[in-house]
Amino acid sequence: xxxxxxxxxxxxxxxxxxxxxxxxxxxxxxxxxxxxxxxxxxxxxxxxxxxxxxxxxxxxxxxxxxxxxxxxxxxxxxxxxxxxxxxxxxxxxxxxxxxxxxxxxxxxxxxxxxxxxxxxxxxxxxxxxxxxxxxxxxxxxxxxxxxxxxxxxxxxxxxxxxxxxxxxxxxxxxxxxxxxxxxxxxxxxxxxxxxxxxxxxxxxxxxxxxxxxxxxxxxxxxxxxxxxxxxxxxxxxxxxxxxxxxxxxxxxxxxxxxxxxxxxxxxxxxxxxxxxxxxxxxxxxxxxxxxxxxxxxxxxxxxx
Amino acid sequence: xxxxxxxxxxxxxxxxxxxxxxxxxxxxxxxxxxxxxxxxxxxxxxxxxxxxxxxxxxxxxxxxxxxxxxxxxxxxxxxxxxxxxxxxxxxxxxxxxxxxxxxxxxxxxxxxxxxxxxxxxxxxxxxxxxxxxxxxxxxxxxxxxxxxxxxxxxxxxxxxxxxxxxxxxxxxxxxxxxxxxxxxxxxxxxxxxxxxxxxxxxxxxxxxxxxxxxxxxxxxxxxxxxxxxxxxxxxxxxxxxxxxxxxxxxxxxxxxxxxxxxxxxxxxxxxxxxxxxxxxxxxxxxxxxxxxxxxxxxxxxxxx
Numbered sequence: 356x357x358x359x360x361x362x363x364x365x366x367x368x369x370x371x372x373x374x375x376x377x378x379x380x381x382x383x384x385x386x387x388x389x390x391x392x393x394x395x396x397x398x399x400x401x402x403x404x405x406x407x408x409x410x411x412x413x414x415x416x417x418x419x420x421x422x423x424x425x426x427x428x429x430x431x432x433x434x435x436x437x438x439x440x441x442x443x444x445x446x447x448x449x450x451x452x453x454x455x456x457x458x459x460x461x462x463x464x465x466x467x468x469x470x471x472x473x474x475x476x477x478x479x480x481x482x483x484x485x486x487x488x489x490x491x492x493x494x495x496x497x498x499x500x501x502x503x504x505x506x507x508x509x510x511x512x513x514x515x516x517x518x519x520x521x522x523x524x525x526x527x528x529x530x531x532x533x534x535x536x537x538x539x540x541x542x543x544x545x546x547x548x549x550x551x552x553x554x555x556x557x558x559x560x561x562x563x564x565x566x567x568x569x570x571x572x573x574x575x576x577x578x579x580x581x582x583x584x585x586x587x588x589x590x591x592x593x594x595x596x597x598x599x600x601x602x603x604x605x606x607x608x609x610x611x612x613x614x615x616x617x618x619x620x621x622x623x624x625x626x627x628x629x630x631x632x633x634x635x636x637x638x639x640x641x642x643x644x645x646x647x648x649x650x651x652x653x654x655x656x657x658x659x
Numbered sequence: 660x661x662x663x664x665x666x667x668x669x670x671x672x673x674x675x676x677x678x679x680x681x682x683x684x685x686x687x688x689x690x691x692x693x694x695x696x697x698x699x700x701x702x703x704x705x706x707x708x709x710x711x712x713x714x715x716x717x718x719x720x721x722x723x724x725x726x727x728x729x730x731x732x733x734x735x736x737x738x739x740x741x742x743x744x745x746x747x748x749x750x751x752x753x754x755x756x757x758x759x760x761x762x763x764x765x766x767x768x769x770x771x772x773x774x775x776x777x778x779x780x781x782x783x784x785x786x787x788x789x790x791x792x793x794x795x796x797x798x799x800x801x802x803x804x805x806x807x808x809x810x811x812x813x814x815x816x817x818x819x820x821x822x823x824x825x826x827x828x829x830x831x832x833x834x835x836x837x838x839x840x841x842x843x844x845x846x847x848x849x850x851x852x853x854x855x856x857x858x859x860x861x862x863x864x865x866x867x868x869x870x871x872x873x874x875x876x877x878x879x880x881x882x883x884x885x886x887x888x889x890x891x892x893x894x895x896x897x898x899x900x901x902x903x904x905x906x907x908x909x910x911x912x913x914x915x916x917x918x919x920x921x922x923x924x925x926x927x928x929x930x931x932x933x934x935x936x937x938x939x940x941x942x943x944x945x946x947x948x949x950x951x952x953x954x955x956x957x958x959x960x961x962x963x
Contacts, residue, residue, distance in 0.1 A: 438840065466840050467818040489816045489825060489838050491795045512793045514771040521793060530834035534793050536742065536770050 359652035360581070360603045360634065367609050367642035368417050369397060374409065375423055377402045380614050381409070382637030385449035386623025387456065388416070394478055395419055395623065395635060396426065396447045396458065397643050406443035408460060410478045416625065416633050417645055426458075428473060430483035439464040439486055440471055448622055450497035450555045452506065457528075459508075461493035462486060470495035470510050472528060485529045488512075494551040496565075498591060499558060507591055509537065509565065511551030518549045520567065520584070522592050537592050538567070538584050545580055545601045547571045553584075554624035554634070561654045562588055562595045566621045566634060569601060579618040580604045581636065585657035596657035603646070605638070613639025626650060663956040664885070664907045664938065671913050671946035672721050673701060678713065679727055681706045684918050685713070686941030689753035690927025691760065692720070698782055699723055699927065699939060700730065700751045700762065701947050710747035712764060714782045720929065720937050721949055730762075732777060734787035743768040743790055744775055750941075752926055754801035754859045756810065761832075763812075765797035766790060774799035774814055776832060789833045792816075798855040800869075802895060803862060811895055813841065813869065815855030822853045824871065824888070826896050841896050842871070842888050849884055849905045851875045857888075858928035858938070865958045866892055866899045870925045870938060873905060883922040884908045885940065889961035900961035907950070909942070917943025930954060 371378040376399075384397035393416045399409035408426040411419035428444055430436035440462035447460040455474060458481045462471035467490030473481035487495065487508060494511040501507075505524040508531065512518055520538040523531040540550050546569035553567035563586040570577050580601030587593040605617045616639055623635035630650045638644045675682040680703075688701035697720045703713035712730040715723035732748055734740035744766035751764040759778060762785045766775035771794030777785035791799065791812055798815040805811075809828035812835065816822055824842040827835040844854050850873035857871035867890040874881050884905030891897040909921045920943055927939035934954045942948045 435839065466823060466843065467816070485836060486838060487836070488793050489796060489814075489827075490818055491816060492793060510793075512771070512795060514794055519770060523793075525834060525836075530829060530836035532789060532791070532829075532834035534790060535739065539770065 356604055356606070358603050359656060360646045360648045362607060363417055363645040363647070365417065366607065366644040366646075367638060368645050369395075369411060369419055369421070369643035371641070374399055374421050379404060380641045381643050382640055383446045383620050383622045384411075384635050384637070384643050385447045385458070386625055386633070386635040387449040387451060388625045393419070393625070394449065395643065396449055396478065398445045398447065398637070399425065406445040406463075408444045408447045408458070408481070422479070424479075426479060426481055428471075428481045428483065436483055437464065439466060439469060441465070444471065446494065446620075446622060448496050448555055451499055452497050453500060457484070457497055459495040459497060466490055468493055470508075487523065487525070487528075487531045488534070494553070494568075496552040496555040498556050498563065502589070502591060505533075509552040509556070511549065516548070518551060520551045520553075533592075535592055537586065538594055538597060545569055545571050546582065548577060550582070554621055556586065556591070557624060557626050557632070557650070558588070559650065559654055562586055562657075563591050564650070564653055564657070566624055566653070568620050575617070578605075579620055581619050581621050581634075583653050583656045585654065598656045599659045602653075602656050607638070609642045609644065610638040613641030615640035619644075660908055660910070662907050663960060664950045664952045666911060667721055667949040667951070669721065670911065670948040670950075671942060672949050673699070673715060673723055673725070673947035675945070678703055678725050683708060684945045685947050686944055687750040687924050687926045688715075688939050688941070688947050689751045689762070690929055690937070690939040691753040691755060692929045697723070697929070698753065699947065700753055700782065702749045702751065702941070703729065710749040710767075712748045712751045712762070712785070726783070728783075730783060730785055732775075732785045732787065740787055741768065743770060743773060745769070748775065750798065750924075750926060752800050752859055755803055756801050757804060761788070761801055763799040763801060770794055772797055774812075791827065791829070791832075791835045792838070798857070798872075800856040800859040802860050802867065806893070806895060809837075813856040813860070815853065820852070822855060824855045824857075837896075839896055841890065842898055842901060849873055849875050850886065852881060854886070858925055860890065860895070861928060861930050861936070861954070862892070863954065863958055866890055866961075867895050868954070868957055868961070870928055870957070872924050879921070882909075883924055885923050885925050885938075887957050887960045889958065902960045903963050906957075906960050911942070913946045913948065914942040917945030919944035923948075
C-alpha cells in the first residue's frame with residue numbers, strides 16, 4: 356500500500372544469527388539516542404523460547420553491535436520480584452523521562468504478565484522501580500516529562516484477548532491512578548482487536564505523537580499493523596486524532612514470514628534534528644527492523 | 660459435608676419476588692450493622708439481566724425490607740464515569756474504614772469490568788471515589804483501617820478465566836500500588852481456578868480473617884465453594900493460613916439449583932458481640948442467604 360513510511364533497504368538490522376548466543380528471534384526493540392550513540396534494547400529469545408532483554412549499540416542507527424551479555428534485572432527483594440518476572444522480560448521500551456532512563460517491559464511470571472518498570476544508567480543493569488497496576492497488562496510507555504506534576508503511562512490491558520490503549524498517572528512511579536481509556540479499539544476496522552503503544556510519546560507542537568500497533572483479525576489469526584495517534588499536550592488522556600487507517604502493513608518478506616507471519620510492531624522512535632523519525636520495530640516476531648518517516652507526515656497522518 | 664457453618668433455616672432471606680421491581684435474581688450482598696440496624700446492599704438483576712445495587716434493611720439480620728429504589732451512583736464527571744460503569748454495578752461490598760462507609764463493586768462498561776470504589780452516608784447514594792487499577796478485575800474489599808498509613812484493598816484480577824487474590828495499597832484511595840499476590844490459586848485443589856474475597860477482612864487477635872470464595876472445575880463448569888484465609892495483622896500481604904479445604908459447599912436446594920447451579924459466594928460478614936459471625940452470601944446467582952459460624956471456628960479453620 357502507499358505509505359508515508361520508508362523501510363531501511365538492508366532490513367532486518369538484527370537477525371537471530373547476529374546475536375552472541377543461541378538466539379531464536381530478535382525483535383521489538385526499544386530505542387534511544389544519547390549523544391551520537393544509538394542504543395537498542397531488544398527482545399531476544401533463546402532456543403528454549405525464553406525472552407531476554409538485550410542491548411545493541413550503533414553509531415549510525417542501523418549497524419548495531421550486540422552487547423556480550425543480556426541485560427540484568429535486579430531488585431532489592433529478588434524473591435518477591437521473581438514472582439512476577441522470573442519467566443521473561445519482553446518487548447522492552449526505553450523511556451527518557453527528565454533525563455533519566457526508564458525501561459518498561461512485559462514481566463512474565465507464574466501469576467501472569469504485567470508491566471514492569473525499572474531504571475538504568477548503563478543499559479546493562481536495570482533496577483526495579485515498580486510493577487504498575489496488575490496482571491493482564493503490557494505495552495507500557497512513559498511520557499518524557501511529568502504533566503501536571505504526574506508521571507504518565509500508556510498501557511494496554513488485555514480484555515478477553517483484545518485491548519485498548521489506556522493511560523494512568525502517578526506522583527512517584529509506584530502508586531498509579533486516574534486510569535482511563537485514551538484510544539479504544541473499534542469493531543470492524545484495522546484496530547478492531549487491539550490498539551496500543553507503540554513508542555514512547557514524542558512531544559510536538561501539535562500534540563504528543565505516539566506510533567502505535569493495531570491488530571485486526573483474519574482467517575489465519577491476528578494481523579498486526581502500524582498506526583499513529585496524537586494526544587493533547589496538556590491532557591494526554593484526550594485523543595486529538597488517530598490515523599484513519601494503518602500507516603504501514605506487513606509487506607516485506609521479513610514481515611510476512613517468520614515466527615509469526617504478518618506482524619509489524621513498533622517499539623522505538625528517535626526524532627532526528629532534521630525531522631526524520633527512525634522507527635524501530637519488530638517484524639514477524641523474528642527480526643529487528645528500522646523504517647523512517649518525517650515528523651510532519653506522521654503528525655499529518657493523525658489528522659485525516 | 661461436615662461444616663463449621665450453619666445455614667439459616669428460613670433461607671433464602673431474599674428472593675426475587677421480595678424485591679419491588681421486575682427482579683430476576685437477588686444475591687451477593689454486602690453487609691453492615693450500624694447500631695441495631697442491619698443493612699444489606701445486594702446485587703439485584705432485572706428481567707433484562709441488568710444488575711443494580713439495592714439496599715435492604717433489617718432489625719434482626721434475617722428479615723429484610725428492600726428500599727423502594729435502587730442505589731444511585733453519582734460522580735462529579737458522569738460522562739467519564741459512565742464509560743466504566745454504565746452497564747451494571749454488581750457484587751457490592753460494604754466496607755467500614757475508620758467509621759466511614761465505602762462501597763466496592765464490579766463496574767461494568769463497554770471497556771470491560773473493573774473495581775469501582777465509592778462512599779456513602781445514607782446507603783441511597785454512592786459518590787464515586789475512584790476506579791482502582793484497570794479492567795479485568797473485581798471482588799475488591801477494603802481493610803477496616805489503614806495499615807502503615809495506607810488504605811489496603813484485596814482484589815481478584817482475571818487471568819484467562821481464572822484468578823488469585825491480590826492486594827494493593829494506596830495513600831489516598833486514588834493511586835494504588837505495591838500490588839502483589841496474597842493468596843494464589845492452586846492447581847488440582849478446591850481453589851484451582853479462582854480464589855478471592857469474599858468479605859471485608861475482620862480483625863482478630865490471630866490475624867485478618869477473610870471469608871473467601873474459591874472455584875474449581877468439573878464437567879459441568881465452575882463450582883463455587885466457601886473457604887477462609889488469615890492474613891498477617893501488620894503485613895496483610897503475608898498469608899498466615901488458608902483453610903485446608905473448602906469450609907462450605909453448595910448443598911441446599913437454593914444453592915444447587917437456580918440461575919447458576921452450584922454457587923455459594925460470600926460477600927458480607929458481621930461479627931456479633933457474642934462471637935457469632937453472620938455470613939451473607941449469594942446462592943446459585945439467584946438468592947440472598949445467611950449462615951452463621953463462630954469466630955473461633957473460622958480462625959481455627961485457617962490453621963489446619
